[in-house]
Amino acid sequence: MPPITRRNFLADSAKASALLALGGTSVGSLLSACGTSSASSEATTLAVEIDAGQNANPFMWFANDMQSAVGVSPKIIGLPFVGQYEKIVSEMITRSNVYDVLVFPPFFVGDFVAKGFLHKLTDFGSESDFKLDDVLPVYRDVYLKRNGNLYAAAYDGDQLQIAYRKDMFDKAGITKAPTTWDEFVATAQALHQPPTQYGNAFYGQRGFCYGWFINIFAANGGKWFSSDMTPGIAGDAGVKALETLIKLKRYAPPNILQIGYPELNEAYLNGSTAMVVQWNDLALKAEDSTKSKSVGMNGYAPSPVANYMPYSRVMAISAYTSNPHNSYKLIQYMNRSEVSIKDVYDPNCGEDPFRTSHFDTSAVKDHTGKPTMSAAAATTYVSANKGGLAIGYPELSIPGAPRYIDILDLKVNEALSGGSTAAQALKSASDEWNSITTALDKNAQVKAYADWVDSFHKAGINY
Amino acid sequence: MAAVVGRRRASGGGRRFALLTVAPATLLLVGISIFPLLWALRLSFMQDSLLSVATPHFIGVDNYAHLFHDPLFWSSLGVTAVFAVSVITIQLVAGLAIALALDRLPRYQQVIATILLIPSILSPSVVSFQWRQLFDYYSGPLNYFLGLLHLPLQGWTASARGALPALVLVDFWEWTPFMVLLMFAGIKSLPRSVFEAARIDGSSGWQVTIFQTIPLLRRVIAIAVILRLIGAFKIFDIIYSLTAGGPGTSTESLAFYTYVQGFRYFDLGYSTAMAFVTLILITVLARLILGFMERPIGRSVA
Numbered sequence: 028m029p030p031i032t033r034r035n036f037l038a039d040s041a042k043a044s045a046l047l048a049l050g051g052t053s054v055g056s057l058l059s060a061c062g063t064s065s066a067s068s069e070a071t072t073l074a075v076e077i078d079a080g081q082n083a084n085p086f087m088w089f090a091n092d093m094q095s096a097v098g099v100s101p102k103i104i105g106l107p108f109v110g111q112y113e114k115i116v117s118e119m120i121t122r123s124n125v126y127d128v129l130v131f132p133p134f135f136v137g138d139f140v141a142k143g144f145l146h147k148l149t150d151f152g153s154e155s156d157f158k159l160d161d162v163l164p165v166y167r168d169v170y171l172k173r174n175g176n177l178y179a180a181a182y183d184g185d186q187l188q189i190a191y192r193k194d195m196f197d198k199a200g201i202t203k204a205p206t207t208w209d210e211f212v213a214t215a216q217a218l219h220q221p222p223t224q225y226g227n228a229f230y231g232q233r234g235f236c237y238g239w240f241i242n243i244f245a246a247n248g249g250k251w252f253s254s255d256m257t258p259g260i261a262g263d264a265g266v267k268a269l270e271t272l273i274k275l276k277r278y279a280p281p282n283i284l285q286i287g288y289p290e291l292n293e294a295y296l297n298g299s300t301a302m303v304v305q306w307n308d309l310a311l312k313a314e315d316s317t318k319s320k321s322v323g324m325n326g327y328a329p330s331p332v333a334n335y336m337p338y339s340r341v342m343a344i345s346a347y348t349s350n351p352h353n354s355y356k357l358i359q360y361m362n363r364s365e366v367s368i369k370d371v372y373d374p375n376c377g378e379d380p381f382r383t384s385h386f387d388t389s390a391v392k393d394h395t396g397k398p399t400m401s402a403a404a405a406t407t408y409v410s411a412n413k414g415g416l417a418i419g420y421p422e423l424s425i426p427g428a429p430r431y432i433d434i435l436d437l438k439v440n441e442a443l444s445g446g447s448t449a450a451q452a453l454k455s456a457s458d459e460w461n462s463i464t465t466a467l468d469k470n471a472q473v474k475a476y477a478d479w480v481d482s483f484h485k486a487g488i489n490y
Numbered sequence: 491m492a493a494v495v496g497r498r499r500a501s502g503g504g505r506r507f508a509l510l511t512v513a514p515a516t517l518l519l520v521g522i523s524i525f526p527l528l529w530a531l532r533l534s535f536m537q538d539s540l541l542s543v544a545t546p547h548f549i550g551v552d553n554y555a556h557l558f559h560d561p562l563f564w565s566s567l568g569v570t571a572v573f574a575v576s577v578i579t580i581q582l583v584a585g586l587a588i589a590l591a592l593d594r595l596p597r598y599q600q601v602i603a604t605i606l607l608i609p610s611i612l613s614p615s616v617v618s619f620q621w622r623q624l625f626d627y628y629s630g631p632l633n634y635f636l637g638l639l640h641l642p643l644q645g646w647t648a649s650a651r652g653a654l655p656a657l658v659l660v661d662f663w664e665w666t667p668f669m670v671l672l673m674f675a676g677i678k679s680l681p682r683s684v685f686e687a688a689r690i691d692g693s694s695g696w697q698v699t700i701f702q703t704i705p706l707l708r709r710v711i712a713i714a715v716i717l718r719l720i721g722a723f724k725i726f727d728i729i730y731s732l733t734a735g736g737p738g739t740s741t742e743s744l745a746f747y748t749y750v751q752g753f754r755y756f757d758l759g760y761s762t763a764m765a766f767v768t769l770i771l772i773t774v775l776a777r778l779i780l781g782f783m784e785r786p787i788g789r790s791v792a
Binding site: 297447 | 539625629642643648730750756
């Protein structure tokens with residue numbers, strides 16, 4: 028008899044539950060065997076886990092249409108943006124069926140696939156249901172698949188982007204958005220007139236500030252790891268990048284370390300900041316007169332040299348759902364190009380283009396069909412999105428990615444707050460990364476990283 | 491006679507009856523309190539990470555040894571100590587002062603005491619949200635008033651030096667009323683004759699407070715300090731919502747760091763070891779405080 032451990036206990040409980048459930052579902056199984064769709068025995072209202080707030084809105088906007096079209100509807104379970112990973116893992120580790128559909132950033136995919144938390148989408152249909160040819164290669168090949176299997180469908184295609192005030196640039200005699208980080212620093216310095224106008228702002232709060240570091244690190248030619256999993260962050264590219272970010276703090280609002288996603292939007296939309304690097308959905312808010320003081324005065328451009336693509340969102344089926352077929356229907360519906368194009372340009376959510384067909388300037392409208400920006404602004408915005416993707420730098424999504432990222436974020440934040448120098452912070456993060464790699468099995472990590480890098484090359488990304 | 495009968499009962503069938511009577515409560519206690527505690531203690535000696543490929547295994551005191559070499563553990567302990575000393579000192583002094591003032595009010599004591607309860611019964615997430623608004627750099631009322639006074643605006647939780655005092659301020663707002671109520675209840679329970687005698691002997695109000703009221707309140711003060719000490723060591727919610735432990739690790743408390751290890755990194759063995767060290771620290775400190783408060787303290791209280 029094996030020893031009673033927590034894992035054995037959980038596994039045995041799950042087997043017992045499965046046996047019990049077998050009694051309840053045996054009729055369904057028989058019907059299924061006779062050719063009746065097993066989806067018919069599943070619930071039609073499905074629990075959709077997603078970070079709470081604006082990103083859940085599209086599910087609600089299209090709930091009625093979804094019900095008419097595919098016979099299912101969503102019940103939103105909102106989780107905090109920072110803390111989403113631990114909440115999902117806590118549920119999944121106990122094999123809870125509380126979620127049917129999981130919406131999460133692709134950097135969780137590596138861990139979730141490795142731990143068996145996700146169903147393959149192709150278990151319930153075909154890849155062709157998702158029109159993958161129309162999904163931009165970076166999202167399709169890097170974010171949705173593992174080991175050649177499709178585990179997720181795209182919901183949101185995030186990237187960082189420069190939003191800047193053309194009027195403030197004109198006044199300072201600056202004619203174009205910066206194309207190098209040295210130019211970016213010089214521009215921020217030239218535009219810095221506190222306390223009425225700040226030169227730039229970025230995500231300085233603990234939780235995601237690492238992304239703004241990686242954006243510069245990528246431009247300096249940095250790589251997450253070498254092929255033998257030696258961390259790349261503590262090299263020259265990393266130290267120089269963090270020093271640049273620390274320098275930019277001088278030309279930022281004094282509360283820069285308090286600035287997260289909503290605060291960064293606010294810093295730009297309230298007219299006090301001349302230039303920000305922010306997720307690309309800021310543009311939609313900046314052109315909305317109910318949210319912005321700068322409608323018609325904004326310019327948009329990709330980040331200098333390389334463009335980090337942090338976060339994004341994908342939809343996947345929980346391995347422990349009782350309703351996998353219907354979950355598939357919900358995901359497939361929300362992923363449709365004709366549905367998703369209605370939300371990726373709506374200022375009341377945070378979703379961004381992830382399909383080639385989304386890059387249509389005439390489609391820059393909210394979900395009701397109302398244009399969300401002028402034709403000229405739409406052209407600039409779509410062009411900045413395309414330009415950013417051309418120099419895109421993907422987010423780490425190998426097993427353990429959330430942990431690598433969390434410790435990097437902590438150390439970047441420590442350096443930003445003056446607790447350590449850039450070199451010290453990155454050396455410390457690098458040491459921690461080595462410990463994580465060892466704990467997760469170095470050989471397995473080397474292989475996972477190589478597969479991941481290979482997926483870039485297939486997607487045409489120069490890494 | 492009754493005692494004899496009682497003793498006889500206890501030595502016979504009565505003992506079985508007594509055991510049967512206490513058995514359900516004992517089983518419940520063992521089941522929901524002692525067993526999980528022992529299970530957790532066992533876990534603290536294991537290498538057990540839910541996201542690791544390695545099978546959980548016994549590693550002796552390695553988790554505890556690692557703690558002593560973990561700079562983040564020491565910095566979180568430092569943050570917790572500074573936070574605990576700050577909030578307990580400020581809340582004790584303010585709580586006692588307000589309770590004494592409240593005691594001297596001729597009317598409305600109950601009404602005020604009820605109103606004072608409000609911050610303490612609010613959900614910590616609501617408290618955090620409300621303070622997040624108050625601290626907001628652009629639209630928060632605190633900066634609005636600073637602006638009116640032509641003072642520089644503050645990023646209240648935006649600097650490593652300012653964030654912890656901001657959390658102390660939030661905790662002060664939330665828990666000082668609780669301290670006031672404890673002190674107020676303590677003052678109300680004191681024998682009035684002692685104060686009257688002191689006044690007849692010519693003591694001033696200040697002398698009565700210092701030499702009579704506070705010494706007589708020492709047990710209440712000890713309980714209040716221990717309760718707030720436990721609260722301060724467990725501080726997590728407002729940190730999670732307001733600063734997420736940042737900037738850097740300037741507000742990363744022991745409880746927050748334990749959470750990060752346990753629920754973000756899923757390193758169950760290590761985080762449990764940390765929780766046990768916290769438990770030992772609180773127990774030792776509580777024992778010291780109780781011992782200190784129970785020492786005889788001079789003639790005036792005799």
